[in-house]
Amino acid sequence: MLFGYPLSATQNNWLHDCLVETVKKIHAAVDAKKRYPAWPKIVPSKHQGTLTSRIGLRDRLKAYNTAIRKLSKGDRDAVLAAVEAQNRIGDLLSGTCNCTPLDGLPQYVREPVKDLFGFAFDLLTDLKVRDQQYSAIYAATAEHVCPFCGTEYFDAPGAPREALDHYLTKSRYPFAAANLRNLVPMGHKCNSSYKLTSDLLYCADGLTRRVAIDPYSHTTISVVLDDSDPFDGTTAHTPKWAIKFIPDSPALQTWDDVFSIRERYRQSHLDRDFASWLKGFQRWARTAKLQADTDDKLVDALRQYEEYFGASGMQDRAFLKAAVFRMLRRHCELGNQRLKDELRDLVAPLVKTGGTPSAVEVAA
């Protein structure tokens, strides 16, 4: 993930909080051998007015109550512990706690739990909580792109909604299904082609615990291509890419594993567009009548171009272009003669001699 979402966007978490409080109240009633309160008295009084007409919620809470009354006290406590633990989102992602997933809970409660919290998730749309969260994120972030890849644009609030991903999947961690802390707007490709139902807390073997980025507590990540070889990648004139993320951490490996970030950058952006990005550099240098006839001037031209994209944020993958021209600039500074010759040829003013185009121009 290239940048995080503001934690403040999760503040309007009242439906989730209300539901957890209600579930605890049901457990307390069962433990005390008390009868199930009449609807809507089971929900906290401040939300009864809003929720009293939601008979779907009424029925599902009742079904949950019926299910847990079939359990022993020990099993009920295990369910209650899972309610708490599945919602310690930050701690789960950083690996400082664990939780029991749905399939570790007694069979009786699994369906009622999924049904109740899944229904509450749907209610977030009806009750406008979802739109409010998206608007808060959209207003607080300078870059209106999917932060999981940096290459998908987000539409403004009011347009058809972006995917809202259950960061911890609701099929395994249903108690967090309506928790805004666990819900993140995500681009369609990231959501539907890569993340799918991946469990961020466990590797693909289903056994090995891993850590993951917390989308609401995350610093900005830079893509660095400095260690790429400027030649001999998929073609002789395409770099052999070495993609690094800085600052690196174990959570970034999970991000790459789940979203195939390096592979997507390599295939769909760097390899595919490198030649056209060089062409852009050529056009820019020629339009500006920029001289690159010495090493210093060439390096300076590359630096200016890199800085232009560096200041352009994420728009049209400017962060990748900045990393590409930074890599080329650094290789020139380190004395890569072949690269310097080819780039100098590339940006040399057009001379109408009908001469042979350079290798870079052929590639571009």
Ligand SMILES: [Zn+2]
């Ligand atoms: Zn994306």
